[in-house]
Amino acid sequence: MPDSTIRMAEPVKAPLVTTPLGLFGSLRAARSNLLDILPDLAVRQPIVSGRTGARWHMLMDPPAIRRVLLERVDDYPKSVVTKNLLRPAIGESLFIAEGAHWRWQRRAAAPAFSRRNIANLAPMMTRAAEATATRVTASGPRALDMYAEMVRATFEVISDVTLSGKAQFDREAMHRAIDSYIDVAGRVSLFDLLGLPGWVPRPGRVMSGDAVRRMKQAADEAIIARRSDGAGNPPDLLDLLIAGEDPDTQRRMRTPEIRDNLLTFIVAGHETTALTLAWALYLCAFDPDVQEAAGEEARRVLGARAATADDIAALPAIRAIVDETLRLYPPAGLISRTAQTADTLCGREIRAGDTVMLPIYALHRNRLLWDAPDSFDPARFSDGSPVDRYAYLPFGDGPRICIGAGFAVQEAVIILATLLARFRFRAVPGRQPKPVMIITLRPEGGVWLTAEPRK
Template sequence: MNAHPTHLRPAPPEARIVPPARPLGPVRLIRTVVRNPIEAWPEAIYREPLYRSKFLGRSSLFVMAPPLIRKVLMDEADSFEKSEVLRRSLSPALGDAILTADGARWRWQRRAAAPIFRAERIRSFVPAMIGAAERARDRLAAEAGPEIDVAHAMMRATFDVIVETMLSGHGRIDAAQVEQGITDYLEATSWIFALSLVGAPAWTPYPGRARAERARGYIREELDRLVAEGRRAGTEGRNDLLSLLLAARDPETGQAMDDRDVADNLLTFVAAGHETTALALTWTLYLLSLHPETEAAVLAEIEAATGGQAVTPDHVEALPYTRQVIQEAMRLYPPAPVVVRAALQDLDIDGWRIRAGTPITIPIYAVHRHTAIWEDPDRFDPRRFDPEAVKARDRYAYLPFSAGPRICIGMGFALTEAVAILAVLIRSLRFRLRPGHVPTLKQRITLRPAEGMPMRVEPR
């Protein structure tokens, strides 16, 4: 079967950031960072290999060239640490977990958690992923006709996966309240970016801080409660992530996670895991609604793989083009659109002398649309992820899960989950964007559609 479209017609206008032609002045820069940090990146970041920025005498470096990204994330990874802005944004909620820790503390947690995300373990989670997708399909079918916010629907579907695979089933956590808490917490992070930019201390008040702290307190209490319950129930014979974290040991030292470590990492996987996969699905459905020829190719592949039967775990592994479509959606709309590091020592990057403490930004959204890296970078084309095209491309040109030793530990889980959910939903339902609607991209750690994703859902 050759279901792949042999050519792609010009795409309709699609959501994108229009960068300023020149660097913003100080006042406008602060206002833009508070509103939407990604809009502050100047046009040069989308075409140059490196870009130095200065603000109030403080220097920072943007790195876009794939060989130089490799130097930061892989070759000299030990010369960099997590940036101050990331710590101030996420550590109050996530503690010192895999995402936020550095050095030896990060290494032992990573080693302890790695077996949980091996391919055979992920396969054991696929039935739960399919079950969550089927429940989402049935909910959406019942709501068919009226316009709905597909972004919210995808958040609910991926949180259902989290509950089943990480928390041993329903009824133990208020998914809607946790989802709202995560949104309330992330909404305040643009103020943290702005305050870090001007060197304000971490205690500085800002709008929304009290609401964000209430949200953080609620989520932490819920996770602490779940960990205590899981510890009392024991881990024997259980396959959920909570039990696996409680039982995890560093293979080199035998060190186990205490309840705080487990809660920090569980919250990391709950917050980061469901949010990023939901956004990948939201942007994929958005693009498919604009590109019916690609949607038809995905449907043909799914029907060929399933023979018209219900989706099974074996089918999920037999949908390479469907996976390519998701990968291309994550190129155009990376759920995690930026990586920020700080230099631990004076060093040289391609002849640019960097002082210790200098922030190093890898603007993933801009790298994925960089004119020197991608041909016609704003065009949607899943063929970019044909196996031969991937082999020919620099590994550090595509970074939806970051790269190097700190590459996202849940990458395999997230891609498998996205393929499973999309395969179940799209064969039964048609998603159509509100006519004329162009989503606004908003960075709040993740890359969200600011007004949600208004779509009509219809049965096929």
């Protein structure tokens, strides 16, 4: 790891708050960029508490986080705010459901995300990587927004692996509906900060009804058509969800449950990987030495072909870049829970109803846990140094760890390796991205790079 006493150039980061914002200041900040509510103390202390209408606590202490995510997971369900934001779009899917309803769905869906099934989906990722490289080549020397390119690539993958690229699935319509929902409904409201119950209408979420209806209609039509046509060979994720069965109860998902989980996988399955890839390319352009070493590794392994799942073990430098990108710019930069019972965390009193936030962005940059935390240093994931399990949580942890984590990492390594084997990426002066989080941590303004073909 780099010596923390040495002043190093650092990639872009969010400016953390040094003075209290108050209720309306917090509302303004949260609606434009959730990172703007993070106090500077969150990267210097294990816990920060306060009150903004309702009581809240931010945890950056690995043992306390373990308690919340693993040891007492039923006492810390997803927060009311999270459910209010996402339930209109994805219902009581795996991401939202709690208790027994969550457990049977997780057991039914788990086989779809087995190591074998994820590997079987890799050829679609390889095709998308090849298609992306072809588009980058065709662009010539002009600057490209690689965030937009990565969104296109990963949406191609997720629509292929969920729906086998069937013609009845309008990719562009679905993507527009998702973006519309996130932009209009995915923002914290004053009612959320005041802790009002979910049945009180939030104007933005009422206005987003058309986008939600379009998303659900597209998914319902795809499910009905698949039930009529039968499963493909090999089966895609929709086939596996339709066939999935809880081994404990023999319960299967009905169409609404399949739809809600399908939408969850479509939204999360392309957005998180696209963001990881876009930020990774930004970081590679930021540090040409890291990029050059990774590019040489990819070129040595791949030659002129696109990467496959079989190549991943031979691409440790690429994987380390992905891991370090997920540390610096975790797609889910903040997750939250609502305490159901009284507890004590880091010596702090937790009351039933308190919001307990895990600011992953701040956790990954906490000075008590990381050396040179704001520096880009993939070696911290490849030099054998131990990383505390609960100090690094790009996919959460415990029983509710992201079911698609293996899928996302495989896709990111395949696409990133293919691109770095063929191009050197350079930053465009004056077009630096800004980290902005609404639901996910996006590069506002895009990631503008030029791509020089490797000889």
